[in-house]
Amino acid sequence: MKKHDAIWQQLKDKDSCEVLILGGGINGTGLLRDLAAQGISCVLVDKADFTAGASSTSSRMIHGGLRYLENAEFKLVSEAVAERNRLLQYANHYVKPLKTSIPLDSWFAGLIKSPMVFLGLPVTVGGRGAFVVEIGLWFYDFITRKKRQTPRHFFMSKTKSLKEIPGLRSNITCTANYWDAWISQAERLCVEMIREGVMDNPDCDAINYVTASKTSADEITLTDTLTGEETVIKPQAVVNATGAWVDFANKDLGLDSQFMGGTKGSHLVIENKQLYDALGDRMVYYEHTDGRICITFRFMDRVIMGSTDISVGNPDNAACDNDEIDYMMSTLKGVFPNLELSKGDIVYTFCGVRPLPSSGLDYTSRVSRAHRIEDSAPDENRSFPIYSMIGGKLTTFGAFARQTADKVLDKLGKKRTVSVSERPYLGAVNYPADETAKQAWIERVASANNLQQDRVAELLERYGTEAEKIASETNNTPLENLGEYSVGEIEYIAENECIQHLLDITRRRSIITITGRGQKPALEEIAKVAGNILGWDSERQTKEAEQAFNEQKVSCS
Ligand SMILES: Cc1cc2nc3c(=O)[nH]c(=O)nc-3n(C[C@H](O)[C@H](O)[C@H](O)COP(=O)(O)OP(=O)(O)OC[C@H]3O[C@@H](n4cnc5c(N)ncnc54)[C@H](O)[C@@H]3O)c2cc1C
Missing domain, CATH: 3.50.50.60 (FAD/NAD(P)-binding domain)
Incomplete structure (x- = not known):
């Protein structure tokens, strides 16, 4: 570009x-x-x-959609699982398996409601028990059996669940566990x-x-x-x-x-060590008392939690409001009552509108x-x-x-000449196949470019195998105010990725803003580095830094 x-x-x-x-x-x-x-x-x-x-405001789950089974959307789930598997294979620089745990309150709840939903009868959804979830997970495993890329589901006793997920509410019966995937940088x-x-x-x-x-x-x-x-x-x-x-x-x-007939959904990005440690490498997928499904999982060194589902008119006006923040914090405290969580932990919030078809349904989660x-x-x-x-x-x-x-x-009047479905995405070309190959890749690129291995590992996570070009062809001097990024990375993005605003760099070409790292000095420095490439004078640099700073500040106010 x-x-x-x-x-x-x-x-x-x-x-x-x-x-x-x-x-x-x-x-x-x-x-x-x-x-x-x-x-x-x-x-x-x-x-x-x-x-x-x-695409920049989703929950970042790459999933078959377990709960769509309840709406009898077998075709959708099968297609989604097939696409999930493709992404795990051909976009493996960004799409990774994600262990998912569902805390459950009973063995038999939902035995009447779920079949009613399945049959399209009117019912308030809520309270699925282990038996109903087992049926769904069995089916989920069944449709993935031919091209299995993730392990099979299993249930964990209450005692084991509370040991593995410290801080989880103790009034559960068990947890159901299965694998889906997530995307770090859509x-x-x-x-x-x-x-x-x-x-x-x-x-x-x-x-x-x-x-x-x-x-x-x-x-x-x-x-x-x-x-x-x-x-x-x-x-x-x-x-x-x-x-x-x-x-x-x-x-x-x-x-x-x-x-x-879109619905808006908001997310919180949280910096809280207790929650981060409690989650480990799993996503907790839980149902709030109102039937709304919420998720929370590690996102780099932060935690993402979401989301809401509220009808909106004009998508341009959708924003994460204070009621949603309170709602999401209360669901999180409900599922992790033993952790110290507060609104002060929120480093960023974001809101997006699902491109759903118009429907007469009141319960938006049931829109296909x-x-x-x-x-x-x-x-x-x-x-x-x-x-x-x-x-x-x-x-x-x-x-x-x-x-x-x-x-x-x-x-x-033309014919398809090639399929791109089984073609690796750019950063996944020659991506190391396993942890040993990954370590060898990191050692090779680090030694060829006289860089620390940690730094190369970070670049590999950000750019896939395109990291080699960034490591070898750009200025690796760290930014003074955001040492995780180099001057050369910012210059490379500004030069090659159709940048018009600072937020394009910090919010959509990198994870600087979403992880709450958009502090004033860092933004000013990035505006200067990018500005030199893009021809921004000092007034424009200041304006861009202010806009990017306000976006992050307002998102948390
Ligand atoms: C809260 C939330 C959570 C979600 N979670 C998940 C999830 O976990 N997993 C999952 O698989 N999916 C999830 N989704 C759904 C997924 O994000 C969307 O289905 C997908 O991103 C839609 O992509 P899109 O390209 O159709 O639309 P968008 O990503 O919205 O892109 C539309 C683009 O069109 C541009 N545009 C608007 N008007 C015009 C115009 N007039 N001319 C030119 N350009 C215009 C916009 O600027 C925008 O860039 C979620 C969505 C939301 C909102």
Whole structure:
């Protein structure tokens, strides 16, 4: 990828493209990667930064969706488990197995309610016992049996559970334990997919902070939101991958749709050693008294906990509010009553909107997480079709992108030439297969570049095997105010990852902000280093540092 201005210049020189993709979240970037590999010329635009929506604000679980079994969504669960396994294999630099423990209060609760939910009868969900969970987990294991990538489930007695998860409430009957997976940096995976797409097919471009609106039957005006400059493009097809914004984006293209009914979900990022130690390498997945499922697990050296599920109108207005913070803290204290937890431990909060289809359901957790493609055919006012990507999960983006790409290829009268499903993502190319190979990789790169092994291990975690390039080609001097990052890393991101704002670097190309490390001196230093590459004068550097600082401060106030 290049700098933003260079990509904009390229776009201005272009009159047409085969596919215009709106939205640079996991679905839009996954689609770009797939279509580019088929030789299709694509332009992807995002009205904000890439991954500014749900893809950077999810719970980061890469999972089959155990609880969707209760809604009889077998197809969704099977597809999600298959995609989870693919990601564990081909995105193993970011996607790792995650042991999951469910505290249970009884053996037989839910024996009546769960079948009622399964049959679609109205019921308030809540209180599943060990027997019901066992049925679900048995099925979960059954559908993964052929391509098993994770161990089988098991139950742990109350005594053993309380020993292994110190601080857990003591009035449980047992815990159910199984494996799913989590993704450390979905944001960087999206950027990798853009880079891969553009490398595969230089006739593809992806740019952030650009909006699209229809001006004539066959032309779309692209506007650079920072300069107001415009250019016009003629696409043969448009894919609307704007997640919760699908209806808004369609409206800008002159299409009236009411496909979406998003719900917002918030998360807390917590710095608390007792909780961190108690969780160990497992996620605790628990049901609050109101039936809401909450999760908590280690995220680097912090803990993430979430989330809420509240209907919203305009996704632009969604924010984590104080009621949600109180609610989440109270559920956490409910499940870990013996730990000292307080609101002062929160270092960051974030909120996103699930791109759910509109539904008449009151109980939002029961809205299907399956995806579909809405095909709006050309008409007398529009020469190109619009395909709207509705719903879905982070986990299933590969399948969703593939299905959308096939539909678009069909429309363009072209055939799929390659499959990208079994192709490692950029940072997973030659990723060490096991711990021994990983140690050897770290030792080799550390010694070749005269670096500490700890530092190389950190780079491998951040960039996958692309860390070798960062270690060997960039300035490894640590930042004075954030020693975990080097001057060269920031320069590399600023130079190569289409940066327009400091928050793009600290929130969506790195985990600086989400882990609560965005303190003023660090941000000022990063703004200066990035600013030298991006041509920001000192006034702009100060403004960017202030914006990034306020984002973190406001998130915790
Ligand atoms: C709280 C929460 C928890 C979740 N947890 C999980 C989980 O644990 N596991 C899981 O698998 N899934 C989870 N999900 C779902 C998952 O995050 C989403 O399904 C997925 O990220 C959607 O990706 P997307 O690319 O469709 O949309 P988004 O990631 O929202 O991307 C849409 C993009 O479109 C851009 N855009 C908006 N309007 C326009 C426009 N007019 N023109 C151009 N661009 C535009 C936005 O800026 C944004 O970057 C969760 C979601 C939320 C909100």
